[in-house]
Amino acid sequence: MSRPLLAAACRILAARGLADGFLGHVSQRAGDELLLVRCRGPMERGLAFTEPADIRLVTFDGGPGAPGELDGYVPPNELPLHAEVLRRRPEVAAVVHAHPAAVVAADLAGIAIRPVVGAYDIPGAALARGGVPVYPRGVLVRDRELAGEMTAAMGDRPVVLLRGHGLTSAAPSVEQAVLQAVSVDRIAALSLAVRSAGGTLADLPDADLDQLPDLGAGFTVAVAWRHELARIGDEPVHTMPLGSLP
Structure with a gap:
């Protein structure tokens, strides 16, 4: 567990425009309940x-x-969103909830998060290829019933979109949960740009997606995280050695 790590994660989300106001939150499992x-x-x-x-x-x-x-502190209203994901998915150690404008706009425009890019964002392409479901209610997820609905819509996927609201990202580490959210936002923004330019979105062929290499967590998580920290002027903060990041 690391309070500095979670604080840095929040600042990164803000710097990336995924949670640039005072709404959004990051959590990390700290034991039973x-x-x-x-x-x-x-x-x-x-x-x-x-x-x-x-x-x-x-x-x-x-x-x-x-x-x-x-x-002197108050937990977020949407704490049940975090708690329910952690209750139902023991493999998850961190949850990010953010409000990226591009993600909300793309979903409202009927644009799904699909593998429309390849080597431009290899982890993002793999995530999109597996599917990014949508929770179709634009509500504040402030009780267990609503959190259960969202978590059911999410299934076993790493990210779920919340219509008219934002996204929830879940992962074995804080770093990965944040980077997943960044990738989904990037694909949403590119998809909106393509459609705005009059283009047609199409998934990359399976043959191309199959050729994308697994660059390993040492690159796609550890190096990417150091980059995000450098962008906000922070020193590296980790909960585990870089080589053991999932």
């Missing part, structure tokens, strides 16, 4: 200014995970 999550404090300024002190240990039901953890 416990998670670290970005909370709002008395001096809330938005995700771009998240500090480790804004990351608090809470129970899945929103109570303090240790004495004093919520003094």
Whole structure:
């Protein structure tokens, strides 16, 4: 577990325009029925200014995970979104919820996240090829019933779009959950640009997608994460050695 890591993840989402206001949050599993999550404090300024002190240990039901953890802080309204994914998917250790404008616009325009790019974003192409489902309700996911609906729509996929709302990304690490969200946003923005230019979107042929190499987590996660940290002027922050990142 790492509060600095989650704080950096929030700042990266803001820098990438996926959560550039004060809405959106990142969480990390911290034990049975416990998670670290970005909370709002008395001096809330938005995700771009998240500090480790804004990351608090809470129970899945929103109570303090240790004495004093919520003094002056409030968990996000959509904490059930994080908790339900962690409850139902034991392989997941981190959840990102963000509001990328391009993702929302593409979905509302009827544009699915599809493998329309290849070597431009190899991890993104693989993610899109497997499918990115949509939760069709534009609601605030603030209780277990709604979170259960969203998680059911997500299935076993790493990312689900939330219509008129944003996306949820789940992964074995905070780094991967953030990078997945960045890839989906990138594909959404490119798809909108193609359609706006009068073009027609088409999936890459299977033969081309089959040729895309697995570059390994040391490149697609570790190096990509160092790049994201450098973009916001941060030093590397990790919860595990780079070679062991999933």
